[in-house]
Amino acid sequence: MLLYAGRRLTYGLLVLALVAVLVFLIIRLIPGDVVRLQLADAPGVTQAQIDQRTAELGLDEPILTQFGHFVGGLLHGDLGTSFEDGRPVTTKILERLPATLELGLLAILFGVLLGVPFGMLSAIRHHSITDNVMRFLAVIGMSLPNFWLALLLITFLALWFGWSPPLVYVSPTEDLGQNLVHMLLPAIALGAATMASIARMLRSSLLEVLGSNFIRTIRSRGASERVVVLKHAGRSSMIPVFTVLGLQVGHILGGTVILERIFAIPGMGSLIFEAVGQRDYPVILGCVIFYGAIFILVNVVVDLLYAVIDPRIRYEGATA
Amino acid sequence: MRAPTGSANEPLLRIEDLHVEFRTGGGTVEALNAVDLWIDAGETVAVVGESGSGKSVTALAVLGLLGNGRVSGGRITWDGKDITGASNSDMRSVRGKDISVIFQDPMTSLDPLFTIGHQLVEAYRIHHDVSKRQARERAVELLDLVGIPEPETKVKAYPHQLSGGQRQRVMIAGALACDPRLLIADEPTTALDVTVEAQVLALIRDLQERTGVGLMLITHDMGVVAEMADRVVVFYAGQVVEAGTADEILDRPQHPYTRALLDAIPRRDTPRDQEMPAIPGAVPALNEMPSGCRFATRCSEAGPECAEPQPLRDLDGRQVRCWRPDEDHGVLASMAEVAR
Numbered sequence: 001m002l003l004y005a006g007r008r009l010t011y012g013l014l015v016l017a018l019v020a021v022l023v024f025l026i027i028r029l030i031p032g033d034v035v036r037l038q039l040a041d042a043p044g045v046t047q048a049q050i051d052q053r054t055a056e057l058g059l060d061e062p063i064l065t066q067f068g069h070f071v072g073g074l075l076h077g078d079l080g081t082s083f084e085d086g087r088p089v090t091t092k093i094l095e096r097l098p099a100t101l102e103l104g105l106l107a108i109l110f111g112v113l114l115g116v117p118f119g120m121l122s123a124i125r126h127h128s129i130t131d132n133v134m135r136f137l138a139v140i141g142m143s144l145p146n147f148w149l150a151l152l153l154i155t156f157l158a159l160w161f162g163w164s165p166p167l168v169y170v171s172p173t174e175d176l177g178q179n180l181v182h183m184l185l186p187a188i189a190l191g192a193a194t195m196a197s198i199a200r201m202l203r204s205s206l207l208e209v210l211g212s213n214f215i216r217t218i219r220s221r222g223a224s225e226r227v228v229v230l231k232h233a234g235r236s237s238m239i240p241v242f243t244v245l246g247l248q249v250g251h252i253l254g255g256t257v258i259l260e261r262i263f264a265i266p267g268m269g270s271l272i273f274e275a276v277g278q279r280d281y282p283v284i285l286g287c288v289i290f291y292g293a294i295f296i297l298v299n300v301v302v303d304l305l306y307a308v309i310d311p312r313i314r315y316e317g318a319t320a
Numbered sequence: 321m322r323a324p325t326g327s328a329n330e331p332l333l334r335i336e337d338l339h340v341e342f343r344t345g346g347g348t349v350e351a352l353n354a355v356d357l358w359i360d361a362g363e364t365v366a367v368v369g370e371s372g373s374g375k376s377v378t379a380l381a382v383l384g385l386l387g388n389g390r391v392s393g394g395r396i397t398w399d400g401k402d403i404t405g406a407s408n409s410d411m412r413s414v415r416g417k418d419i420s421v422i423f424q425d426p427m428t429s430l431d432p433l434f435t436i437g438h439q440l441v442e443a444y445r446i447h448h449d450v451s452k453r454q455a456r457e458r459a460v461e462l463l464d465l466v467g468i469p470e471p472e473t474k475v476k477a478y479p480h481q482l483s484g485g486q487r488q489r490v491m492i493a494g495a496l497a498c499d500p501r502l503l504i505a506d507e508p509t510t511a512l513d514v515t516v517e518a519q520v521l522a523l524i525r526d527l528q529e530r531t532g533v534g535l536m537l538i539t540h541d542m543g544v545v546a547e548m549a550d551r552v553v554v555f556y557a558g559q560v561v562e563a564g565t566a567d568e569i570l571d572r573p574q575h576p577y578t579r580a581l582l583d584a585i586p587r588r589d590t591p592r593d594q595e596m597p598a599i600p601g602a603v604p605a606l607n608e609m610p611s612g613c614r615f616a617t618r619c620s621e622a623g624p625e626c627a628e629p630q631p632l633r634d635l636d637g638r639q640v641r642c643w644r645p646d647e648d649h650g651v652l653a654s655m656a657e658v659a660r
Contacts, residue, residue, distance in 0.1 A: 220383055220385060
C-alpha cells in the first residue's frame with residue numbers, strides 16, 4: 001500500500017515538473033510584450049526607458065537563465081513577483097484562492113449530489129422512461145459548453161422570472177446567503193457536465209456490476225435490494241466514478257477562468273485571465289502550476305481511493 | 321412413482337409443468353417447457369443435460385432470480401406452499417434460509433471488495449437477528465465446517481487471496497450459513513481442478529450426511545451422478561426427458577437421449593484410435609423448437625410418430641418423454657456393458 005502510494009506521488013511530481021517546463025516555454029510564445037503593454041499609453045517613451053523596464057523585469061537575460069531563476073525560486077516555494085504590481089505571486093494566488101475553491105467545491109457538490117442519484121435511478125430502472133430521459137439530459141449536459149450554459153441560465157432567469165444574479169462578490173464570511181446566491185449559477189453551469197458524466201458512468205458501471213455473479217450470490221442469500229445496490233454494487237461501481245470525478249476536476253478548474261469572468265468572481269480564474277491580458281508571466285506561470293498541482297493532487301488521491309475501495313489494488317504491491 | 325400431492329409425504333420441493341420465458345431483443349424465447357421434478361428432504365437429485373438445456377434456469381426459477389425471465393406457466397411448491405411468481409420480498413425469506421445455492425464459478429461469485437468473513441457474517445445476519453460478534457463466531461465455525469484451515473485468520477482474507485477450491489468452500493459455507501433444507505449446487509466443480517473437484521464433492525456429501533440437507537445437484541458429469549445421486553432427472557432442450565432412480569437411469573436408460581449421453585462418456589479401455597462417440601447434430605435453437613419430440617432430429621430411432629408432441633409418460637416407477645421406450649435396448653446396453 002505504501003509502495004503504491006509512493007509510486008503514485010512520484011508520478012504526480014514528475015508530471016508537475018513537466019507541466020512547469022511546458023508552461024514556461026509556451027507563455028513565451030504568446031505574441032505581445034509585457035513592457036510594451038505597460039508603457040504603450042505613456043506618451044514619449046524612449047527606447048532607454050523600455051530597455052530599463054525590460055532589465056527590471058529580468059527579461060533581458062537569456063531564456064535559460066530566466067528558466068534557472070524560475071526553477072530555483074520554485075524549489076524554494078517562491079513563485080516570483082508580479083510584473084504588474086511587484087507583489088509576490090504566492091500572495092496574489094492566496095488572496096484569490098478561497099473564491100475559486102468555493103466555486104469549484106460547489107460545482108463538484110452539485111455534480112455529485114445530483115449525478116449519483118440520477119445514475120443509480122437510471123441503472124435500477126434501465127430502459128424505462130426515467131432512464132431514457134436521464135440519458136438524454138446527460139448527453140446534453142456533457143455537450144453544452146459551461147459558459148454558454150451560464151449565459152442561457154442568466155438570460156432565461158431574467159426573461160422568465162425577471163431575476164438576475166448579483167454581480168458584486170460578497171465573501172462567505174461576510175454574508176453567506178448573499179455569497180451563495182451569487183455562486184449558485186456559476187456553480188450549476190460549472191457542475192452540469194460533472195453531474196452528467198457521473199450519472200452516465202455510474203449508470204453503466206452499476207448495470208455491469210448488477211449483472212455479475214457475486215451480486216447473484218448475494219441476492220440468492222435473501223439480501224434486500226438496498227443492500228445489493230447500495231452496499232455491494234454501489235461500492236464496486238465507485239471506481240470508474242472516481243476516475244471520472246478526478247478528470248472532471250480538470251474541466252472545472254479550466255471552467256473557472258471564463259465563469260469567474262462572466263460572474264465577476266475575484267478568484268484565480270479571473271486572476272489568470274487578467275494576467276494573460278497583461279502578459280504577466282510570473283502570475284500566469286504561478287497560477288497554471290498551482291492549478292496543475294491541484295489537478296495532479298486530486299488524481300493521486302483518486303488513485304489512493306481505488307486502493308481503499310479495492311483490496312486487490314491494495315495488495316498489488318505486496319504480491320508483485 | 322410420482323410423489324402424491326397433498327399427502328403427508330409431500331416433497332420438499334415440487335416443480336410441476338414449469339414454463340419459463342426470457343425477453344430478448346428478438347421477442348420472447350421459451351427456456352423451459354414442461355419441467356417436472358421433485359426433491360424430498362435429505363435426498364440428492366441430480367439434474368443432468370447439456371449446456372443450455374435449462375438446468376440452471378430451473379434453479380434460478382425456484383429462487384425467483386430469473387432476471388429478465390419469467391415463469392409463464394406451471395407451479396413451484398416449497399414445503400406445501402405455492403411460491404410460483406411470489407414477490408421478491410416473499411422470496412427473500414426463502415432464499416438462503418430454506419433454499420441455498422452454490423454457483424458454478426467460485427472465482428467470480430464472491431464480492432471481491434469484502435472479506436470472506438464479512439460476507440459470511442452478512443449471509444448469517446440476513447436471517448438471524450444477532451450481533452456482529454456472534455455472527456463472526458458463526459462465520460469462523462462455518463469456515464471450519466467446510467475445511468478451511470486456520471479459520472480465525474482466514475475470515476479476514478479477501479476472495480483474491482484464496483484458491484479456487486477454497487473459494488468454493490467459502491461459497492458452500494455461505495450457502496449453509498442459515499441451515500437451509502435444500503441446497504442447489506449448480507455445477508459446483510466445473511471451474512475447479514480434477515483433484516479439487518473430488519475434495520469439494522466429498523465435502524458436499526459429508527455436509528449433507530451431517531446436516532440432512534436436500535441436494536439438487538446440477539451437473540453434466542455422469543461420473544458425479546453415479547457417485548452422488550439418489551435420483552436423476554435428465555434435461556433436454558428445456559424439457560425433462562427422463563427421470564428415475566440413479567440406478568435405473570444409469571443401468572437401463574429408456575430415452576434415446578439418455579442412452580446417447582451415457583454412451584458419450586469416454587472410458588479408460590476405449591482404444592485410443594477409436595473416435596469418441598458423440599451425438600450427431602445440435603440442439604435446435606430455442607425459437608425453432610419442433611412441436612413434436614425435440615430430440616427427433618438427432619435420434620437414431622426416430623419414426624413418423626416423433627412428429628407428435630411427446631408427453632412425459634409414467635413407466636414403471638420412472639418417467640420418459642418418448643413414445644417407445646425401448647426396454648430391450650436398455651437391457652442389451654447394460655449387457656453389453658457387462659460384457660465390456
